[in-house]
Amino acid sequence: LQAFLNRVHVVLGSESCDLDSAVSSLAMAYFLSRTSSGRLGAPLVVPVLNIPRSQFYLRADVLLLFREAGIAMETLVFRDDVDLARLYANRRLALTLVDHNQPGGAVVEVMDHHQPERTASLSCPVNVEIVASCATLVTERILSRPLEILDKQLALLLYGAMVVDSVNLSRLVGKVTVKDSQIVHMLQTQFPDLPSSGALHSALHKAKFSLSGLEMNHILLRNMKTVARGDLRAAVSVVYMSLESFLLTKNLQQQLSDFCQSQQLDAVVAMTIFSSDQSYQPVRQLVIYSPDPVLRQEISHALQNTQSPALCLSPASSPYKDILAYHQGNALASRSKLLPVLAHFLSHWCRGNGTDEQVDQSADGLPHDNGNGPPPPPMNSLVDGCPLNGDFNQEALMEKFRRMDGFGHASPEDVDSFIFKEETLKKSF
Secondary structure (H helix, E strand, O other): OOOHHHOEEEEEOOOOOOHHHHHHHHHHHHHHHHHHOOOOOOOEEEEEEOOOHHHHHHOHHHHHHHHHHOOOHHHOEEHHHEOHHHHHHOOOEEEEEEOOOOOOOOEEEEEEOOOOOOOOEOOEOEEEOOOOOHHHHHHHHHHOOOOOOOOHHHHHHHHHHHHHHOOOOOOOOOOOOHHHHHHHHHHHHHOOOOOOHHHHHHHHHHHHHOOOOOOHHHHHHHOEEEEEEOOEEEEEEEEOOOHHHHHOOOOHHHHHHHHHHHOOOOEEEEEEEEEOOOOOOEEEEEEEEOOOHHHHHHHHHHHHHOOOOOOOEEEEOOOOOOEEEEEEOOOOOOHHHHHHHHHHHHHHHHHHOOOOHHHOOOOOOOOOOOOOOOOOOOOOOOOOOOOOOOOEOHHHHHHHHHHHHOOOOOOHHHHHHHOOOHHHHHHHO
């Protein structure tokens, strides 16, 4: 078993762990494991959901689709189950990134639908295409190989992610592309008993926007992405409510302050989203908070003045003097468009304040690869606070695999053949 676990190929989605990211991680890992099956020395392929296990309950739409697809929740692997930084330091890690493409060490492949942040190389092919959903690209990749691994359960996962990210293929929202529509139609044709896209989108949309029983820190954590430059760290959280409702939250300023402190943030930007009618066209508004009044104001200026793209911000009334609020005129400028603007601002701020920007971490939680081999694991690694003493809790992972496939015992020779084979995924899905 120790020899088998010497090399690990992790498929890692974005830290928001939204539906598209979670589905793409599982589907891509399944594809890679099937296409490498039987190769001598092939590494263990593990899909890792890029949030702590304790936060998974906040992803109501992901939970809903996974349950509908019959995924056994106890078989899922989360980022606090695996010490990626230690594996990387020991040269035992390969990373495939899906639904994000930030620079970082150990990355051997990227598949994403956001603006590229890294360039391709012989050792790391980068497949970045601006479509509505990363699941579209993963499905295309699966269908490109003669190996038939796509069944109804896997199709349901991919179909659900594409329907949500394309807003039920709505051209009014401006996200869907010809490729998204073609892939969705292909799945509908191949699996005619899939639920209607309208019904599926409605159910997942309702779950995604439900805030029932959630406190403000949970709402902000639910769909948060961070960006760090030098010693500055900021977050952008998507919040599914109107700006007015958000600002009416009791003790909001104190809650935002506590959130920044607990998450070690210098600033947080909340992008509130709600639909004004049944067309699902989004209304986007921004809230900017930082305990540092100068940083707060400078972030505001950067977002107001950016032209790539122009957010078209106009001031909105705020009951708190330390919380800035804005209506966003450009409703097509999603968080993925805002994050590079914020990252550029933080870089400029660090240089202006004499901070060494080279100490920042990539979004995959691993240090940047300078070509001289991996440095020691960073203190604020992806799995900071992970209770594991080694690279993996091997017995815990083996128990997961036994549950996935119904095996009571497994030898090292058995593991390679059953971890992600078709029967395993059918029982998980």
